[in-house]
Amino acid sequence: MPIDASTLDPDPLRQLGAWVDDAGRAGAVLPNAFALATADDTGAPSVRFVLLRGLDAEGLRYFTYRGSRKGRDVAINPWASAAFWWPALDRQARVSGSIRLLSDEESLAYWRTRPRGSQLSASASAQGQEIGSRHELEVRVAELAARHPGVVPLPPMWGGYLIVPRIVEFWESRSDRLHDRIEYRRGGDGTWLPRRLQP
Numbered sequence: 001m002p003i004d005a006s007t008l009d010p011d012p013l014r015q016l017g018a019w020v021d022d023a024g025r026a027g028a029v030l031p032n033a034f035a036l037a038t039a040d041d042t043g044a045p046s047v048r049f050v051l052l053r054g055l056d057a058e059g060l061r062y063f064t065y066r067g068s069r070k071g072r073d074v075a076i077n078p079w080a081s082a083a084f085w086w087p088a089l090d091r092q093a094r095v096s097g098s099i100r101l102l103s104d105e106e107s108l109a110y111w112r113t114r115p116r117g118s119q120l121s122a123s124a125s126a127q128g129q130e131i132g133s134r135h136e137l138e139v140r141v142a143e144l145a146a147r148h149p150g151v152v153p154l155p156p157m158w159g160g161y162l163i164v165p166r167i168v169e170f171w172e173s174r175s176d177r178l179h180d181r182i183e184y185r186r187g188g189d190g191t192w193l194p195r196r197l198q199p
């Protein structure tokens with residue numbers, strides 16, 4: 001069914017979740033991967049993929065090293081934009097909004113769900129800083145594994161973020177590239193207002 005404000009969920013975050021699920025059913029390898037754009041204090045943008053690890057009425061959650069470029073960007077400029085693309089369905093969704101840090105409790109709860117190997121790798125890596133060789137990283141991982149034979153503690157600089165959406169846009173391919181675009185903007189009272197955009 002072609003998309004329209006009447007065929008999409010009135011809550012665009014629920015609709016986004018439905019599209020992620022649709023992409024998974026359509027065979028997408030990582031239906032929850034999205035490009036995350038941030039900008040530094042001069043306005044210079046940077047973009048990279050991250051994984052959506054939570055989606056509810058509050059927004060989109062992802063996890064990373066807080067000393068990374070994206071972590072430093074949002075510490076001084078707490079705004080972000082996200083784009084999903086699901087080629088099998090010829091759909092795109094975009095989200096933009098403000099960024100909040102997740103609590104230590106929430107970061108820890110997610111950290112505990114991660115495989116031990118991922119925990120050790122994240123603990124060994126000051127993401128984005130230069131290192132002389134891969135060997136140095138592997139030595140660090142081995143040292144951490146020996147130091148923490150049981151639980152691997154949550155690294156102090158690692159944690160989650162919440163994108164609090166202000167704009168969510170759904171794009172779906174149509175014939176002759178006369179595509180459908182439905183954009184939702186959050187009004188002052190928190191309600192979502194949809195409108196159709198030209199493709």
Ligand SMILES: Cc1cc2nc3c(=O)[nH]c(=O)nc-3n(C[C@H](O)[C@H](O)[C@H](O)COP(=O)(O)O)c2cc1C
Nearest residue numbers: 030033048049050051063064065068069070071128
């Ligand atoms: C599909 C995919 C998913 C990724 N997911 C994450 C993620 O959830 N968190 C993360 O820190 N990096 C993730 N990465 C790595 C980031 O793209 C990026 O290389 C890293 O976070 C450093 O980015 P920065 O230097 O701009 O902060 C992912 C990469 C790919 C290709």
